[in-house]
Amino acid sequence: MTQPPGPSHGVTPQLPLALRYPPEQRFESFIAAPNGALAQLQALAGQPHADWIYLAGAARTGKTHLALALCAAAEQAGLRVAYLPMAAAAGRLRDALDALEGNDVIALDGLEAIAGQREDEIALFDFHNRARAAGINVLYTAREVPDALGLSLPDLRSRLSQCTRLVLQPLDxxxxxxxxxxxxxxxxxxxxxxxxxxxxxxxxxxxxxxxxxxxxxxxxxxxxxxxxxxxxxxxxxxxx
Missing domain, CATH: 1.10.8 (Helicase, Ruva Protein; domain 3)
Incomplete structure (x- = not known):
């Protein structure tokens, strides 16, 4: 699926929903979501201190669609939003995550890209703890659930396992x-x-x-x- 550019800093609030997120990728256009999943994601997009979500599913099951839909909905609600495709930040994740602080809602898409890379995993673990303390709403996506992701850092696996888990299935x-x-x-x-x-x-x-x-x-x-x-x-x- 089409990826938007990285988070834009200094975008004026008056801009309309900016076309930074493809218009086809919205909650209302997602087909066959798990029961209750869209309501949980909508809460994450707009409610302070909502339950964090870990969205798992095989390639091309719609994880990026929902991550971008989350960002679009949060931006529409007037919140500060950041989207990060993890493959683009692998090997330098700490710097990339540091640049996201100050946002209200953050979507980290594709955790498998940094699984097994210890420094990136430590950076994600530190980010997770800081974001929790700051009251930021976070969505993680990955092709596998935390225990099957190949993470080398047990504490990170434990933190990710505490998120509300949603699993996408291929369409019939x-x-x-x-x-x-x-x-x-x-x-x-x-x-x-x-x-x-x-x-x-x-x-x-x-x-x-x-x-x-x-x-x-x-x-x-x-x-x-x-x-x-x-x-x-x-x-x-x-x-x-």
Whole structure:
């Protein structure tokens, strides 16, 4: 999924929700969230001292979508927000985390990127304790739950295990159909059931690939001035 630029310091409060977070990645556009998960994330985005959340799930199950949705909702509520993809900060995590202090809500996306790197783990452990003391709301995401993440620092694993845990599952076929219909509707596209079934039978089915494919079909149909029908899908995908 598309990543926004790193946290922008000094953004004026009058800016509209700034397009720093992709408009498709909002709570209301997330399909098949675990029961109660969106309410818990919404509380984290707007309520002081809300329960911290550890969001686990395999690649392309929507963790980044929800992390960015959290940031967008918190910013909309007038809070100071920071989003950090951990892969971008691996090896220098202490400096990156120090730069985030002063925010009200922080999303740290992809903890697996620093698992096993002792200095980064110590930096995250120190950040966790400081953020707790400061009353900052924090969301962690990772591909595995803390005990399976490969962390070398037991104290960090213990801290992360104390967060409220939410686990995302890959979408089933009904969920994929709902995703495609929702995203098509948001773009003003007509995507018939026959076209959806044809796509699901012949393409990669993970969330990220489906969204990327729909983006491509949107561009291709606009350029060709054609509806997205099965013959159109054949012509586009056969040209790959």
């Amino acid at each position: 076929d009904d969920g994929r159909r709902a995703l495609l219909r929702d995203r098509a509707q948001r773009r003003g596209l007509v995507l018939e059931d026959a076209a959806i079934d044809w796509l699901l039978a012949r393409t990669e089915r993970d969330l990220g690939s489906l969204v990327a494919l729909l983006d491509r079909l949107d561009r291709e149909s606009l350029a060709a001035q054609r509806r997205i029908t099965v013959p159109f899908l054949r012509s586009v995908l056969d040209a790959r």
